[in-house]
Amino acid sequence: MSFLSVTRVIKRFGDVEAVKAVDLEVPRGAFFALLGPSGCGKTTLLRMIAGFEQPDDGVIAIDGVAMNGVPAHQRPTNMVFQSYAIFPHLNVFDNVAYGLRRDGLGKDALRARVEAMLATVRLEGMGARRADQLSGGQRQRVALARALVKQPKILLLDEPLGALDKRLREQMQVELRALQKSLGITFLLVTHDQEEALSMADHIAVMNGGRILQIASPRDLYERPNCREVADFIGEINFFHASVKEIAGDNVTCNAGLLGIVPVPRRAFGFAIAAGDHVLLALRPERITLSGGTVAGEIAAASFLGERSHYHARIAGRSEPVFVASSGPAPQGPVMLGWNPADVIALPFVE
Ligand SMILES: Nc1ncnc2c1ncn2[C@@H]1O[C@H](COP(=O)(O)OP(=O)(O)OP(=O)(O)O)[C@@H](O)[C@H]1O
Ligand SMILES: [Mg+2]
Known part of the structure; x- marks a missing residue:
């Protein structure tokens, strides 16, 4: 059985049907990418999975539990946003600790969790640095650490590397992939960059105009596209x-x-x-x-x-x-x- 299951999910904004009866099955522990051009509905789908947006129709289930009506903060998900919003006035430690403090964790336990997380994203010793004193790649790692420290079952990543230059993006792709494999958390990554999806994901769903055109492994998508649009979009x-x-x-x-x-x-x-x-x-x-x-x-x-x-x-x-x-x-x-x-x-x- 799949871990995240999206069934006939529809989302309308006024006259615009942003997501059109989407079906998606994401296996546990997978690195899954949603790939498609700008405006095809990727962020909208991700926000519905996170609980920031309610579907007009259909069911989203995580680990066998229907999420309809479950608020975002009670879902086993966490999201890294398209414009990686970290708090510029807080230091690195406090950015990562933010979500844990709201959970009322004790001081020592909190410190241990944050330090371990900073080490995982290779920011050990940088806890006191202010967020605006970091490079783009370091800021991105803070955003990741902040989402992962809450130990979500599913991490939702919306174009997490979009603001980075090519070289740093490629380096972060390798890091993110290694991190996902070592943590074993299910990653759902949104991107419009086909090379990024091909190089990182185990499975890719290609979206266009609010629909999913094909779901396959990177190799099958490249070698056996099912329609002209997918063939044209991938390579x-x-x-x-x-x-x-x-x-x-x-x-x-x-x-x-x-x-x-x-x-x-x-x-x-x-x-x-x-x-x-x-x-x-x-x-x-x-x-x-x-x-x-x-x-x-x-x-x-x-x-x-x-x-x-x-x-x-x-x-x-x-x-x-x-x-x-x-x-x-x-x-x-x-x-x-x-x-x-x-x-x-x-x-x-x-x-
Ligand atoms: N809150 C909203 N109100 C009205 N229309 C919206 C809203 N959010 C998204 N849309 C529309 O829904 C469609 C899908 O938007 P969405 O943000 O999901 O696209 P996307 O695939 O994430 O694009 P991008 O790659 O540019 O981030 C677009 O036509 C967009 O204009
Ligand atoms: Mg988007």
Whole structure:
């Protein structure tokens, strides 16, 4: 049974349906990410789980207990907010101790809990520092410590690293992941940064327009997206229109126009198909080779990025370039694009 269970939850703000009948099952101890573009309803969903917002319909249950009507401070959750609000006038120790003081914990027990927590987030010895004397990353760790010191069963994190620069964000991603694994607390992280979700989470739910499009492991989301929106949102990808030509057991052939007749394994289609159906075929840039293939093209642009290079290959008759990522030697002159049929991603075509 899942630890956090969200069933048919709906939230409206006036005419706006911010969350549309969302279902979500989060296993105990998981690092789960909610990923989606700005305005898709991530914060609203998180606030309902935390109890800061009431659903218009549906049920949220934690550890088997329905949370309808349970106020935020009685839920086994704690939240790290999108704009990490720590008290600037309090020192680090008092920021972390704040929630415990309200619980009426004894002085020594309180000190021990706070010191242990500061050590966990690598801020030992910094208790006396004022919050406005900290770096962004340190402030973020104070916000984390303040939420974790209450020992929630679920930690809700709303874009916790959004305000940090790239390098610090990447460092904090590694730390946060290690912290989650060592504490064993269920983390539900909201982000619009797909790399962040892919690198940190065990499971990702992709949201758009108040709905969940797909829930899967990072690898499955990347290799087996279930629709064009997910494929497009997670990493770079090339789409090709095609129609199903023939289905013979495990082998499907598609007519993909400029690409010619393309074989695709039957299992690549996670949906029903019949001969003549319009489908979308998709290829990740790193799955396309620049030589040995069957599709003639030429390189229109190249950028060297260290361990790999990115190319835009032009195919006669196709307006947009094909995006190729390669770590091989730089191509000279015309190229012959190719790929392994097992790497073709097949998606339903929706008008
Ligand atoms: N209190 C509110 N009153 C009215 N509309 C709201 C309210 N809160 C959110 N919304 C609307 O609900 C939708 C979802 O907002 P939400 O804050 O959940 O998005 P988000 O996915 O967290 O976006 P971001 O990545 O920008 O933080 C948006 O259209 C937003 O304008
Ligand atoms: Mg938000």
